[in-house]
Amino acid sequence: MTDLVYVFDGYCGWCWGFHPAVRELAADDGLAVTALPGSLFTGSRRAPLSAFGFIRQANQQVTALTGVEFGAEFEATLDEGSLVPDSDDAARLWTALRAVAGPGRDVELVTALQAAFFVEGRSLSDPGTATTVAASLGLDPGATAAALADPEVAAAARTAQQQARALGVDRYPTLLVRTGPGRTSVGPATSSAADLRAELAALRG
Template sequence: MTSDTTKLKYVYDPMCSWCWGYRPAWIALKQLIAEHDNDIEIEYCLGGLAADSDVPMPDEMQGFLSQTWHKIAAQLGTEFNHDFWQVCRPRRSTYPACRACIVARDHGLEQQMILAIQTAYYLEAKNPSDIDTLVEAADSIGIESAAFSKAIMSDEVNQRLMAELTAVHQLPIRGFPSLVLEYKGRNYPIALDYREAQVTFNEIKASMA
């Protein structure tokens, strides 16, 4: 990579509910970039909301996240299957899902894995903190189950996740999702508009002026 490379870094967690809410605007923004500025390279960066844990999520946290889902649905019209909170045993643990995205990245299928995890979590009331759910997601996008299971449990993939989280924490972000424009060797935070991709695109272009 040279200092002349222009990148838009999309910092996300596959189990971040606001990332799910932002998905339509993000797709629209990528389309605008493809149509009007092919020189901008898009890079997906994992944020890592919550470390590995087998501890059940406290009731207060469950209540807070459940309310967040309702808030996003009300503000953005995002679909959620609220049965998740009754049929699953939630844990505050997103690192397994993040590792799944790294494995999928190696197959050129990171974006497909994100959607598979989000679909399982938000629409099918399945728990992506569980390896079984992630194996099923991998299979649904064409990654062989045994190879995926071996990779997601490997030290190598975990080390890559830790390195990525360290790099992401150096970026000018406040939460997930976040956008950072790397332009002429500097990182610029880009405000997200959850409804109008054009607003975000205009800010990106202004940062490059």
């Protein structure tokens, strides 16, 4: 079994561009992908979308290089500009979903969480987003709401973010494969699943 760690951020446009390749790869036999949430918009980096003038141009690059689209509702949220991306809240939302879904669905949960923002324009700080995403995944919305409010889930989210930092990850997305005693980063965010498979095969020798 090949062990991969996918470090993402709920508000990272390049992660949204990368998600089709990671989802396809995660379905391969002999691969196990564990996700960890990142810390792109935390502390002093929290600000309204209107403060990040680069986002629209960056997203145009994402679409040009990966083919992944951004939804009309997201574009409306970006135009309005008042939503404040908070990666800590996004990490907690993802951890709540995972607490209800159980292991083995990490990448699916990442995709659903990011679609809520990048397609539907929803805030990942809104508890209603958690229940909406849960319902779309066939999870119990009530159990998800309870998990979101659970201090232990909040602590687990912080621990997961700390684990990502301990791996030395300072950019998103990052896909890591275990190679001997350490881990090696695989592929840029523009990689296809075929590209990633070829790179993994080369690392295996």
